[in-house]
Amino acid sequence: MHEYSITESIIKILKKELKGKKIDKIVKINIIIGKYSGYSSESIDFYFEILKKGTIFSSAKLNFIIRDIELECPECSNKFTADSVFATCKNCGYDEKFNVISGKELLIESLETE
Amino acid sequence: MKKINVMQDVLSSNEIIALKNHEYFKKNNTIVFNIMSSPGSGKTSVILETIKKLFNYKILVIEGDIAGDIDAKKIEKSGTDVYQINTFDSCHLNASMINTVIQKIKKRYDLILIENVGNLICPVEYNLGEDYKIVILSVPEGHDKPVKYPKIFEKANLLLINKIDLMDFSDFDFKKLNETLKKLNKNLQPVKISCKKSLGIEEWINWIKEKISLLPG
Numbered sequence: 001m002h003e004y005s006i007t008e009s010i011i012k013i014l015k016k017e018l019k020g021k022k023i024d025k026i027v028k029i030n031i032i033i034g035k036y037s038g039y040s041s042e043s044i045d046f047y048f049e050i051l052k053k054g055t056i057f058s059s060a061k062l063n064f065i066i067r068d069i070e071l072e073c074p075e076c077s078n079k080f081t082a083d084s085v086f087a088t089c090k091n092c093g094y095d096e097k098f099n100v101i102s103g104k105e106l107l108i109e110s111l112e113t114e
Numbered sequence: 115m116k117k118i119n120v121m122q123d124v125l126s127s128n129e130i131i132a133l134k135n136h137e138y139f140k141k142n143n144t145i146v147f148n149i150m151s152s153p154g155s156g157k158t159s160v161i162l163e164t165i166k167k168l169f170n171y172k173i174l175v176i177e178g179d180i181a182g183d184i185d186a187k188k189i190e191k192s193g194t195d196v197y198q199i200n201t202f203d204s205c206h207l208n209a210s211m212i213n214t215v216i217q218k219i220k221k222r223y224d225l226i227l228i229e230n231v232g233n234l235i236c237p238v239e240y241n242l243g244e245d246y247k248i249v250i251l252s253v254p255e256g257h258d259k260p261v262k263y264p265k266i267f268e269k270a271n272l273l274l275i276n277k278i279d280l281m282d283f284s285d286f287d288f289k290k291l292n293e294t295l296k297k298l299n300k301n302l303q304p305v306k307i308s309c310k311k312s313l314g315i316e317e318w319i320n321w322i323k324e325k326i327s328l329l330p331g
């Protein structure tokens with residue numbers, strides 16, 4: 001349900017973007033999704049398959065470009081990728097709150113037509 | 115094949131309306147709290163305690179539920195103005211729903227308390243135009259919730275630990291909770307309360323009053 005409304009937003013944004021443009025068949029929508037975005041690409045895909053019916057996106061597939069979680073240590077400025085925000089700095093041992101440099105994003109990158 | 119660049123933030127459409135709401139609240143000198151928790155942690159109970167204590171203030175409560183108006187009825191009984199939003203297929207409130215309420219508001223309020231849909235995951239992704247995000251975690255849910263649902267605790271301005279009257283029947287570990295919070299949100303100091311036994315409510319009310327006092331005018 002969480003991803004239902006976000007998938008609706010994706011379609012809404014794209015429709016707005018394409019308004020007034022002459023578009024051939026859209027075959028692919030590239031989405032950038034961070035591992036710490038809070039959204040599951042599987043669920044977005046699931047809802048997209050339902051919501052695309054009868055729209056200009058009916059033959060489109062979603063392609064997810066996954067962004068890793070990149071953290072910066074506030075103690076020693078060490079930057080590294082991690083699987084979660086609960087991490088330990090290999091450089092100085094710091095293990096509290098890190099700055100999240102990337103991994104939170106959910107962006108529509110581009111569209112591809114036939 | 116042709117590629118069309120889009121590069122749009124999916125969450126930005128909500129963000130734009132949230133900013134509009136925030137401007138409206140600021141213009142009216144109204145302070146707004148977005149109260150979030152799992153189902154049943156005590157959002158409505160906290161709101162009822164709060165309006166009891168802040169009877170000197172003009173308060174509006176906005177109730178967000180998937181269906182029904184049980185909570186709104188409870189607030190109404192206390193004589194406080196209340197709007198019920200039913201979100202139907204959506205598991206969170208969004209800025210546009212709050213904007214619809216703004217269109218209907220006929221008077222000025224000192225504060226607005228928004229009860230979000232019971233859910234620890236989605237509501238945090240949607241700013242409503244509020245000044246503060248309050249998260250309630252209740253003792254029976256366990257101290258490990260911030261490990262499992264980190265985002266909401268990361269964004270919270272205040273954490274209320276409700277139902278502390280049930281501590282004797284629970285293995286809820288405050289030390290472990292604080293260790294997790296240190297990694298997510300260093301400013302988050304949990305305030306322990308019990309709506310049932312009226313414990314700790316004063317500390318929470320003082321926090322609210324302090325925030326109100328920061329308003330200009």
Ligand SMILES: Nc1nc2c(ncn2[C@@H]2O[C@H](COP(=O)(O)OP(=O)(O)OP(=O)(O)O)[C@@H](O)[C@H]2O)c(=O)[nH]1
Pocket residue numbers: 151152153154155156157158159160185231232276277278279280307308309310311
């Ligand atoms: N023991 C105990 N029970 C409480 C306390 N606060 C609330 N409750 C009970 O917990 C249940 C849920 O409280 P609500 O205030 O309705 O919780 P809520 O978060 O608004 O629930 P939803 O709107 O359904 O998500 C009710 O039966 C309350 O009486 C407390 O401090 N101690």
Ligand SMILES: [Mg+2]
Pocket residue numbers: 157158159185229
């Ligand atoms: Mg409630």
Ligand SMILES: [Zn+2]
Pocket residue numbers: 073074075076077078089090091092093094
């Ligand atoms: Zn370090």
